[in-house]
Amino acid sequence: MPQMMTINELAESNIIRMRHTKIRRTIKSDPDFPAYFIGGKWQIDVEQLPDWIEKRRAHHSRPTAEKPRRSRPQKPVEMVHNVFTPGWDRARQMGGASN
Secondary structure: OOOEEEHHHHHHHOOOOOOHHHHHHHHHHOOOOOEEEEOOEEEEEHHHHHHHHHHHHHHHHOOOOOOOOOOOOOOOOOOOHHHHOOOOOHHHHOOOOOO
């Protein structure tokens, strides 16, 4: 028969060094966590915990390709002087030929 512990017993035993709130969140978010709802309480199968830990370790330790940094695409800067200063002539201001 498998050895079962409640959430509080597991948190106090320091087998996985998680507080009871983190254990509850893990039960809710990770379907592979060896927890079963029996008799109105969550029971954790202590014999399956090492396998769960190894799966997690293997998942988190595999090398990942470095993701490129995402940045906002750079837009070309447009000359908007004609909008703000009507009559402004770029050629005249830049020393070009005047009409």
